[in-house]
Amino acid sequence: MDEMARVIAGLKDGKAPGGDGIPAEAWKHGGDNLFSRLHHLITGRWVLYYKQHKDASIVIIYKKVDRTYYVNYIGISLLPIAGKIFARISLNRLSTHVTPEVVSETQCDFRGNRSTVYMIFCLQSCSIVH
Numbered sequence: 568m569d570e571m572a573r574v575i576a577g578l579k580d581g582k583a584p585g586g587d588g589i590p591a592e593a594w595k596h597g598g599d600n601l602f603s604r605l606h607h608l609i610t611g612r613w614v615l616y617y618k619q620h621k622d623a624s625i626v627i628i629y630k631k632v633d634r635t636y637y638v639n640y641i642g643i644s645l646l647p648i649a650g651k652i653f654a655r656i657s658l659n660r661l662s663t664h665v666t667p668e669v670v671s672e673t674q675c676d677f678r679g680n681r682s683t684v685y686m687i688f689c690l691q692s693c694s695i696v697h
Contacts, residue, residue, distance in 0.1 A: 568603075574655045574656055576595065578594060578648065584647070585647035587647040589647065590648065591648050594648055609653055628641060666678070
C-alpha cells in the first residue's frame with residue numbers, strides 16, 4: 568500500500584484520463600477505500616483488468632505551429648491511470664531489484680542518473696591511446 572501511495576502521489580494533475588475516464592486527481596484524492604480497491608485489483612485480479620484495458624486510445628495532436636505539415640503532429644497514447652500506476656510500481660521494482668544484477672555498469676543509456684556522455688568520453692580516450 569505504501570508503494571502504491573507513493574506512485575499515486577507522484578501522478579501529474581491535469582493529464583487526460585484513459586478509456587476508463589478516471590483522472591489522476593480522482594486516484595490522488597480517492598481516499599482509503601479507493602486505494603484498497605486498487606491494491607486488491609493489482610495484487611489479485613490484474614490479469615482480468617489488463618485484458619479489458621490493455622488497448623490504448625491513440626490521439627493525434629499537433630506539436631508545432633504549422634498544422635498543414637504532417638511532421639508537426641504526434642500521437643499520444645491514453646492509458647487508464649490504474650494501468651500507469653501498475654506500470655510505475657513494476658518499473659520501480661525492476662529498477663531497484665533486477666536492473667543492478669542484470670545490466671552491466673557500462674550500460675548507461677535509458678537508465679536514471681546515467682549519461683552516455685561518459686561512455687563517449689571513454690571511447691574517445693581509448694581511441695586516442697591506441
